[in-house]
Amino acid sequence: MNLKTELCLGLPGAAGGDVEVDQSVKMKGKRGFSETVDLKLNLHHNDHPALDLSQNVKSLSNNSVIKPPAKTQVVGWPPVRSYRKNVMAVQKSNAEESTTAAKTLPGGGAAFVKVSMDGVPYLRKVDLKMYTSYQQLSDALAEMFSSFTLGISLMAQTKVLCMICHKFNQFRNYGSQGLTDFVNESKLMDLLNSSEYVPSYEDKDGDWMLVGDVPWE
Amino acid sequence: MAYSFPEEVLEYVFSFINSDKDRNAVSLVCKSWYEIERWCRRRIFIGNCYAVSPGIMIRRFPEIRSVEIKGKPHFADFNLVPEGWGGYVYPWVIAMSRAYPWLEEIRLKRMVVSDECLELISKSFKNFKVLVMSSCEGFSTDGLASVAANCRNLKELDLRESEVEDLSGHWLSHFPDTCTSLVSLNIACLGSEVSFSALERLVSRCPNLRMLQLNRAVPLEKLPNLLRGAPQLAELGTGAYSAELRPELLSSLLDAFTGCKKLKGLSGFWDVVPAYLPAIYPVCHGLTSLNLSYATIQSPDISKLISQCQNLQRLWVLDYIEDGGLDILATTCKNLEELRVFPSDPYGVEQNVSLTEQGLVSVSEGCPKLQSVLYFCRRMSNASLVTIAQNRPNLIRFRLCIIEARATDYLTLEPLDAGFGAIVENCRELRRLSLSGLLTDRVFEYIGKHAKKLEMLSIAFAGDGDLGLHHVLSGCESLRKLEIRDSPFGDKALLANAAKLETMRSLWMSSCSVSYGACKLLGQRLPRLNVEVIDERGTPESRPESCHIEKLYIYRTVAGRRFDTPDFIWTVDEEGNAPLRIA
Numbered sequence: 001m002n003l004k005t006e007l008c009l010g011l012p013g014a015a016g017g018d019v020e021v022d023q024s025v026k027m028k029g030k031r032g033f034s035e036t037v038d039l040k041l042n043l044h045h046n047d048h049p050a051l052d053l054s055q056n057v058k059s060l061s062n063n064s065v066i067k068p069p070a071k072t073q074v075v076g077w078p079p080v081r082s083y084r085k086n087v088m089a090v091q092k093s094n095a096e097e098s099t100t101a102a103k104t105l106p107g108g109g110a111a112f113v114k115v116s117m118d119g120v121p122y123l124r125k126v127d128l129k130m131y132t133s134y135q136q137l138s139d140a141l142a143e144m145f146s147s148f149t150l151g152i153s154l155m156a157q158t159k160v161l162c163m164i165c166h167k168f169n170q171f172r173n174y175g176s177q178g179l180t181d182f183v184n185e186s187k188l189m190d191l192l193n194s195s196e197y198v199p200s201y202e203d204k205d206g207d208w209m210l211v212g213d214v215p216w217e
Numbered sequence: 218m219a220y221s222f223p224e225e226v227l228e229y230v231f232s233f234i235n236s237d238k239d240r241n242a243v244s245l246v247c248k249s250w251y252e253i254e255r256w257c258r259r260r261i262f263i264g265n266c267y268a269v270s271p272g273i274m275i276r277r278f279p280e281i282r283s284v285e286i287k288g289k290p291h292f293a294d295f296n297l298v299p300e301g302w303g304g305y306v307y308p309w310v311i312a313m314s315r316a317y318p319w320l321e322e323i324r325l326k327r328m329v330v331s332d333e334c335l336e337l338i339s340k341s342f343k344n345f346k347v348l349v350m351s352s353c354e355g356f357s358t359d360g361l362a363s364v365a366a367n368c369r370n371l372k373e374l375d376l377r378e379s380e381v382e383d384l385s386g387h388w389l390s391h392f393p394d395t396c397t398s399l400v401s402l403n404i405a406c407l408g409s410e411v412s413f414s415a416l417e418r419l420v421s422r423c424p425n426l427r428m429l430q431l432n433r434a435v436p437l438e439k440l441p442n443l444l445r446g447a448p449q450l451a452e453l454g455t456g457a458y459s460a461e462l463r464p465e466l467l468s469s470l471l472d473a474f475t476g477c478k479k480l481k482g483l484s485g486f487w488d489v490v491p492a493y494l495p496a497i498y499p500v501c502h503g504l505t506s507l508n509l510s511y512a513t514i515q516s517p518d519i520s521k522l523i524s525q526c527q528n529l530q531r532l533w534v535l536d537y538i539e540d541g542g543l544d545i546l547a548t549t550c551k552n553l554e555e556l557r558v559f560p561s562d563p564y565g566v567e568q569n570v571s572l573t574e575q576g577l578v579s580v581s582e583g584c585p586k587l588q589s590v591l592y593f594c595r596r597m598s599n600a601s602l603v604t605i606a607q608n609r610p611n612l613i614r615f616r617l618c619i620i621e622a623r624a625t626d627y628l629t630l631e632p633l634d635a636g637f638g639a640i641v642e643n644c645r646e647l648r649r650l651s652l653s654g655l656l657t658d659r660v661f662e663y664i665g666k667h668a669k670k671l672e673m674l675s676i677a678f679a680g681d682g683d684l685g686l687h688h689v690l691s692g693c694e695s696l697r698k699l700e701i702r703d704s705p706f707g708d709k710a711l712l713a714n715a716a717k718l719e720t721m722r723s724l725w726m727s728s729c730s731v732s733y734g735a736c737k738l739l740g741q742r743l744p745r746l747n748v749e750v751i752d753e754r755g756t757p758e759s760r761p762e763s764c765h766i767e768k769l770y771i772y773r774t775v776a777g778r779r780f781d782t783p784d785f786i787w788t789v790d791e792e793g794n795a796p797l798r799i800a
Contacts, residue, residue: 076295076702077677078563078593078620083378083406087511091488
């Protein structure tokens, strides 16, 4: 199941067999269509979980699609409580500590962090286990909040803020995409620089860090 | 009236009446009974914190000693309710701190509790005894420190699966040395290490301690000493159940468990090393409750354990138990009343364990007292459901989760209508039902026709249209809570059954086909309902009325609309408007 990249004018719940990831982009009646499309193009690129990041993106194409991680998850299905998911995740990652980190994420479990964006009235919980790299996370966050990016006329520069709730240790247990590939790719740097939104997070000492400073794993 | 009993006699009689239903019935007999009853009610249960206000509660019941309050809708457990929704306990605590100086017990579920709240509780109620917070959030270990330090007669501190900001384990050391009153301590959800010596001393000086649930940070090596300090324990939640293999630790554990003659319930078992499981064999025969749902042990080890637990009434376990383990459960545990099987890998695409519908069928055959089931699996058939229904007409709770949404009967590829239909037709006492798999409106026809005692129904990815919802709302006479997600139910069924909503506690609908216009109509027609539209795309007034809303939460209330809603929730008022907020 792909994350939808077309703006859907359809109504929530109207889709038959589709299971949409929550917070997929919905169009607001009053927004300019072309502006939104442009914004989407800037924020997406080809991403294949199995590829090394250094081989990434030659150009951003109109038909670029995010390949989701191993399985697209519908919010809240199957109905397993976050508490249980987190407990199982930590146990699994403890058990696999000694094995080589795989390119695909350890299955099962989740690690939720709260994400807020300046000017947006609500928080989201994002499952870090769904992403294997900062770019995926950044893309997903951009998509989640993109319906607001045009509307905040009063905000000059805003930042996407990730609040890590006591999960910094887990944050270090993930995937294996190296940082150096990530920052060397100039296209990706352009991407980060051109976007108004810069993901950052608060680590357990309360310092604000730019996402990308620490290797994904 | 000359022939009526004196008040004191009535009050004495009422003191034997403890169930809420009965108390409510008593209060409706006549005005004087209402008056007498309200002065002597000591315990109150509030299923929805917004259905009534603290002021109303206090005005009617001036002498309450025990309060239980629930906040967020059940689907909040699965991240369907956005952060900031509400459920703040603070207004309740403030009001009670003034009105109920003798309050002894507070039990909360899915509520937001702050450290200030906890401090206020610890200082306002001189005889405070019981604090249970189930799936709550918003507080830190600092708040717990206040409770530990100030509540002189604390009997129960139970943090069941709450989300606690874990600043340090130091809070536990705030229990004064004079505290000997603890009966129940559950800190399983905490991450930080507490001081082991403080814990040991606390445990051993509380002679009435019967329930102790440790957190994962308590290593296995510490367990024998703790148990020796509390051999009277009835319920134990272990900490991490792993250590390097050391014979002296195993024998020490064995010794300690042998000394726990009253142990009836076991849980915990994080990071289990199977080699240490034999330490609990001495207590298995006496166990009535076993929670292995965090234990990543495989079927052979689970089976070995279960085969010794002949008196088990309640088992929570991961699907590692597999059909084979469930067969053993069926032959061994003839007193089993409740079974919950959780998924070890809910997001994996392929099945990782050999657990199918067959396991559940076996248990339904072998366990005559089975009344409560929660079962995650990857396939189901109508035939199996019919068998289960016929085996166990005494089922009260049946929650089946077939992991793939809209999965068909794996044998016939049909919808599972007939199977669930058999469940509701045979299990006449069914109070709670959760559906899954491919389901058409037909299943709802069966439910409306047969499920007359059903109180709570959970629906996901099911039904064809409004008719399905109509069957449920018009047929299920005892329905109190209805929660629906991703199903094509819409305006017609809601509006046709609007009055039904006032007989229920609440209705949740998300990703369905309800229009804003219908919400406005409902809000207008039924002033005793709060109709709350949750929509993160901005005010629904900015879109056409026929536009579907994202989420809807409707509940009956005598407290009027609430004013603590976040920006993405609009309450439809009596004029049928959901006013724009000024940020």
